Amino acid sequence: MHGSAEDPLIARIAAELRQPPAAHPDFDARVMAAVRRVPPSLPARAWTWLREPRILAVSPLGGLAAAAGVAALIVAGAWAAARPGRAGGRASIAGAPAAARVTPTPVTFVFMAPGARSVAVAGDFDGWDRARMPMRRDPSGLWTLDVPLSPGRYQYVFVVDGRRFVADPAAPRAVGDDFGQPTSVVTVAGGASRAAGGSL
Amino acid sequence: MNARILGLAAVLGALVRPPAAAAQVERLAGRLDERTRAAVTAIVDSVRAAGVPGDPLVNKALEGASKGADGARIVAAVRALAAGLARARAALGTGASEPELVAGAAALRAGAAPSFLERLRGDFPREPLVVPLAVMADLVGRGVPPDTAAVSVLALVRAGVREADLVAFRQSVERDIALGAPAGAAATARAASVGDLATTGVPSTAGQTAPAPHPRKP
Numbered sequence: 001m002h003g004s005a006e007d008p009l010i011a012r013i014a015a016e017l018r019q020p021p022a023a024h025p026d027f028d029a030r031v032m033a034a035v036r037r038v039p040p041s042l043p044a045r046a047w048t049w050l051r052e053p054r055i056l057a058v059s060p061l062g063g064l065a066a067a068a069g070v071a072a073l074i075v076a077g078a079w080a081a082a083r084p085g086r087a088g089g090r091a092s093i094a095g096a097p098a099a100a101r102v103t104p105t106p107v108t109f110v111f112m113a114p115g116a117r118s119v120a121v122a123g124d125f126d127g128w129d130r131a132r133m134p135m136r137r138d139p140s141g142l143w144t145l146d147v148p149l150s151p152g153r154y155q156y157v158f159v160v161d162g163r164r165f166v167a168d169p170a171a172p173r174a175v176g177d178d179f180g181q182p183t184s185v186v187t188v189a190g191g192a193s194r195a196a197g198g199s200l
Numbered sequence: 201m202n203a204r205i206l207g208l209a210a211v212l213g214a215l216v217r218p219p220a221a222a223a224q225v226e227r228l229a230g231r232l233d234e235r236t237r238a239a240v241t242a243i244v245d246s247v248r249a250a251g252v253p254g255d256p257l258v259n260k261a262l263e264g265a266s267k268g269a270d271g272a273r274i275v276a277a278v279r280a281l282a283a284g285l286a287r288a289r290a291a292l293g294t295g296a297s298e299p300e301l302v303a304g305a306a307a308l309r310a311g312a313a314p315s316f317l318e319r320l321r322g323d324f325p326r327e328p329l330v331v332p333l334a335v336m337a338d339l340v341g342r343g344v345p346p347d348t349a350a351v352s353v354l355a356l357v358r359a360g361v362r363e364a365d366l367v368a369f370r371q372s373v374e375r376d377i378a379l380g381a382p383a384g385a386a387a388t389a390r391a392a393s394v395g396d397l398a399t400t401g402v403p404s405t406a407g408q409t410a411p412a413p414h415p416r417k418p
Contacts, residue, residue: 185341187367
């Protein structure tokens with residue numbers, strides 16, 4: 001077959017074969033019509049329905065009402081999350097007895113330490129801050145401080161001279177000490193003031 | 201690796217945390233090292249989903265920080281308290297208030313049986329139980345056996361004594377112990393005395409009349 005590429009007969013046959021087959025003029029239309037007659041599956045129809053763009057006609061008044069509704073939902077959600085009485089909230093869990101949400105009761109902390117330069121109360125009610133609640137000294141060396149507390153059970157200590165933790169000798173001790181230093185406990189009942197205090 | 205996981209958990213928790221919860225953990229800022237803070241935050245976020253309040257856990261972490269405890273000890277204490285609060289919630293019910301859960305966890309830690317909490321709640325489903333639970337825990341702290349403390353407090357509450365009288369009862373027991381009385385005997389004797397006074401309506405140990413606000417239970 002040497003030199004067959006130059007054979008005119010073969011070249012003519014190849015040229016004929018390269019021509020697309022002649023089809024009926026309405027072949028494409030008939031094929032597409034047949035395809036359209038096959039019903040699409042339900043998921044395919046749903047997907048097509050979801051993807052089709054639509055135009056919503058909303059009046060200005062309707063739009064304002066919808067926006068107000070969304071804003072009201074957001075505000076209500078934020079209020080519900082932040083209000084006391086919700087689980088994980090600040091004060092109590094929903095459904096708590098009303099007495100657990102009464103107003104704070106003044107509790108007087110008293111500590112006798114004539115030789116101390118400063119005494120403060122640190123506890124559950126002030127974030128265990130050593131300096132946030134300093135006590136006042138009278139000439140005899142009696143240190144006092146009134147702290148408003150809601151009903152509950154609080155742990156606390158006296159902080160002497162800013163560094164030494166001293167449990168209240170006049171108050172119950174917390175059962176089990178987590179950090180190697182004794183801690184006192186004050187329980188506030190609903191509506192009754194109480195004095196807590198001891199001496200050093 | 202653990203630090204990365206804790207950090208990631210803290211970031212994810214921050215993204216989904218409600219405002220009140222965010223305020224709780226913000227109190228830890230500047231008080232704990234980053235690793236301890238992330239661990240405590242992860243505990244707070246995880247138990248909140250179960251209805252356990254976060255504030256007592258944050259307070260416990262701050263107590264540890266103020267007392268100079270190391271991070272591992274702080275995390276262990278927070279985890280133990282979280283477990284105690286969850287047990288208290290299981291015993292007191294989902295409607296228990298945060299102060300009740302704190303007092304309940306203290307009572308359980310003192311040695312009270314969960315059934316003690318359940319019985320209190322069962323008898324007084326709508327009354328605040330902070331003081332009875334706290335008095336029980338405080339008595340144990342003074343040396344009263346847990347069972348004796350639980351029985352005494354339960355008897356007094358059922359007899360209708362007021363919160364102030366419960367506190368006065370505890371103070372009386374403390375005085376008796378300080379004077380040398382055996383702790384259990386002091387609690388039993390004082391409970392009998394206060395209970396009798398409460399049911400007869402004569403002046404109580406707190407110097408106030410103690411009419412029974414609740415019907416006496418059989």
